[in-house]
Amino acid sequence: MDKISLQRIEKLHPLVREEVKNIIKECDEALTGRAKVRITQGLRSFEEQEKLYAIGRITTGKKVTNAKAGQSIHNYGFAVDICMIIDGKVANWDTAKDWDNDQVADWYECVKIFAKHGWDWGGNWKTFKDLPHFERKSIPTKKKTIKTSWRNLSKIARDKDGYVIL
Numbered sequence: 001m002d003k004i005s006l007q008r009i010e011k012l013h014p015l016v017r018e019e020v021k022n023i024i025k026e027c028d029e030a031l032t033g034r035a036k037v038r039i040t041q042g043l044r045s046f047e048e049q050e051k052l053y054a055i056g057r058i059t060t061g062k063k064v065t066n067a068k069a070g071q072s073i074h075n076y077g078f079a080v081d082i083c084m085i086i087d088g089k090v091a092n093w094d095t096a097k098d099w100d101n102d103q104v105a106d107w108y109e110c111v112k113i114f115a116k117h118g119w120d121w122g123g124n125w126k127t128f129k130d131l132p133h134f135e136r137k138s139i140p141t142k143k144k145t146i147k148t149s150w151r152n153l154s155k156i157a158r159d160k161d162g163y164v165i166l
C-alpha cells in the first residue's frame with residue numbers, strides 16, 4: 001500500500017483504521033498487479049465540507065455535493081474515496097476497466113471486498129451515484145450496533161480529536 005493511502009487511513013475513525021488497511025491489502029492482492037487502490041480522501045473536516053458545499057452556491061463552479069458540514073460520513077471518518085493507480089504512475093477512475101484480465105472489472109472486485117467487510121458503495125445509490133465512494137454502513141459497539149447515518153453520528157459526543165465516541 002502506498003504512503004499517501006496509509007496516511008489517510010491513519011486519520012479515519014480509530015475503529016475502522018485496521019479494517020480499511022486490510023480491505024486495501026485484500027483489494028491489491030485481488031487485482032494482482034497493474035492496478036493498485038489509492039485512497040484519495042478519507043476524513044474530511046467540517047470546514048472542508050462547508051467549503052465544498054459552497055461551490056456552485058456561494059463560490060463559482062458546478063455543485064459538487066449536497067451535504068453541508070456534518071452531513072457527510074466523511075466528516076466522521078467512516079468513508080473513503082478511491083481511485084486506481086496504474087503501473088505505479090497514473091491515477092484512473094474507470095470503473096469498467098479489467099486491468100488484470102480476469103473478466104471482472106477491477107473496481108467491481110473492490111466493491112465486493114468492501115461489501116464483505118460491511119462497506120456500502122456509492123455506486124449503488126439511486127439518486128446521486130458516487131462511484132469513488134465507500135462508507136461503513138454500521139458500527140458495532142459494546143452496547144449496540146449504530147447505523148452510521150450522519151443524523152445518528154451528528155448526535156454523538158466527540159473526543160478531543162473530533163472523533164465520535166463509540
Ligand SMILES: [Zn+2]
Nearest residue numbers: 079080081133
Ligand atoms: Zn466520498
